[in-house]
Amino acid sequence: MTPVTPVTPAPAAAPAAVPAALSGVPAAAPSGDRIHRVRLSSVRLPLATPISDAKVLTGVQTPMTEVALLFAEVSTADGHEGIGFSYAKRAGGPGQYAHAREVAPALVGEDPNDIARLWTKLVWAGASVGRSGLATQAIAALDIALWDMKARRAGLPLAKLLGAHRDSVRCYNTSGGFLHTPVEELLDNATASLERGLGGIKIKVGQPDGAADLRRLEAVRGHLGDGVPLMVDANQQWDRPTALRMGRALEGFGLTWVEEPLDAYDAEGHAALAASLDTPVATGEMLASVAEHTALIEARACDIIQPDAPRIGGITQFLRLAALADHRGLQLAPHFAMEIHLHLAAAYPHEPWVEHFEWLEPLFHERLEIRGGRMHLSNRPGLGITLTDQARAWTREACEIDGTGAVRELTAATG
Template sequence: MVTMTQATTGTARSAGGATLDTITWIKLSSVTLPLATPVSDAKVLTGRQKPMTEVAFLFVEVETAQGHQGIGFSYSKRAGGPGQFAHAREIAENLLGEDPSDIGKLWTKLVWAGASVGRSGLATQAIAAYDVALWDLKAKRAGLPLAKLLGAHRDSVRCYNTSGGFLHTPTEQVLENATASLESGIGGLKIKVGHPDGKQDLRRLTAVREHIGDDVPLMVDANQQWDRPTAQRMGRALEEFGLVWIEEPLDAYDAQGHAALAASLDTPVATGEMLASVAEHWELIRQGAADVIQPDAPRIGGITQFLKLAALAEHQQLQLAPHFAMEIHLHLAAAYPIEPWVEHFDWLEPLFNERLAISDGRMHVSARPGLGITLSEQARAWTRATHEVGKRA
């Protein structure tokens, strides 16, 4: 352990008297999570993608001169995981000697370290893992769950399950999965749509709604696979199901189309998960293209960027339903002023030693400091590459 006096020497002291700690060690890990069953949504049925068999994760572990630690992650489905790891490896040394509290400054420094590859997409997704780790560290140092550090509006968030309703799953199994989800305490269900024959989607939804009853919150997700006329027709046909929202009915970058659809339907329109920057989300917000905004912190650059986007969304009184990565998004949703939703996926559970508590339709913020997660031995076993810079305290 390094003393307070030692920690303020060298780089830290040159940064000013307010710098009391510095980053001394960083470890990157490329982890590949295998899925038990290949997963298909409408993108597979349209031939644009193959079934998903694994998810690649970039984990960042950070330690300071005083021995404080933080962990963060980003991810990529299908292609992109090795690219994120490679970019993160190139820019890692830029954080050594820096004050871990200066998170906004460090985000900007990492962006400029790789400025020629831009401020969205793979580059900022790599930065996201660092950013999340620094926020985790900051909350742990304060002895607070991240939601409390940010300023929570609630200690639990409404949650819905997605993983039980993919298109590769037979309808009878979807119904069994729905029962299991609701019995586990999850509050709502999201079902994938986008079959080539829309009548098949309607039959499937009819079976689900009859099975769960009218009072259970139900959402659908078309994964960007409808054109504008199809989205309009299907949107009208779906009104009878009393949906919480219709998700990604159109291409993620078709803000104008989403805006026209949102204006014409009673059912709210949700989108945003595939966008890779705050600027791209702002175009949705500016055009009134979403009733429910669905940012993904690892995709847009981390928690620092998510907070900027959340402020814009709140200003427009939008609902918030972050995509995937519930281990991060539970905290961010808890800090959003308007009652949000968080998406439940059990896919990531083998990566961590801890489990999130769910009951009465809500996911609960634990008392554990930071994100409240530690990497499991299974995650270490699935690690394909590591890289370290600096020295441990």
């Protein structure tokens, strides 16, 4: 019988050395910092000129004279701060402020880094009023403030924290092309925008008389020439037959897109129109949740999607939607709020557009750099914005939630 030679087990491998910088640090450790104060402000920004688009000319709305903004300023026990905002046009501002005032105490004592979890917590704090519209628009200001804080803590512009694909984004002007503007002034505004460094011009259409729209568009295209990107926006004021007829009439102008030709929730109609026209169809700005945008995406209802981070619940929700849009290969052109959307567009994989409105400039000390047809990221951390004294002066209501979750009024409401 052949003897069996015992096998001596090999010595266990020595554990890999832990880098000194990580020694003693548990995985996924909480930051230790906690939210200890939230300030909310309801601000009314007056517009120099009453604004009219097709919704005014068709009698659906009255001219817009102001923008209501909800500002959220969040700070932590370690002294970190972030600012975010949402907004409402014509109606909804007081409602956004009231909802934020009710749910914001849920943030106190929380780790500010856990933004997705905190978004969900805020939604459930006000779940009885739903997960879209005014409720999530109120949450958006808080969510954006947390993202601003996170990027500031990292010492990075928000786009860099998210992972930028570019340091500048194509930009176009809208504020000079409203329907209350006479044609000669429209042309002057377009020239001024291009001289300022913007890359494209958008004008409003959707008047009851379609021929009047075509005459304005002919004047603008003739003034700009064929090389300047030109967009039109009907603000949902066409029915399906009119949208198809006008869309075909617009084909010869070489438009970058035709925006909101139909009701914002008519995914089927938008899909049929997009399949019928060579001109790209853009829509989405009026939708108030990721779910509503998903219906557009699944119906293949647009070529260019136009989400608005404050309207859909903030940056956390915008990133969810951007991933869906990227998966479908859609172009991106976020609506309004360029101070936020520059960063989000810079982080989108496909070359996007961002909309230029100078309306909010009196609220912030900083200005965005525009040159060569593009809006450029600054090296300021976070969103790179701070509030002016004028913004404080336009405040109608304000409150502060302290470290105990108690709400203290800072100013009384004024008319």
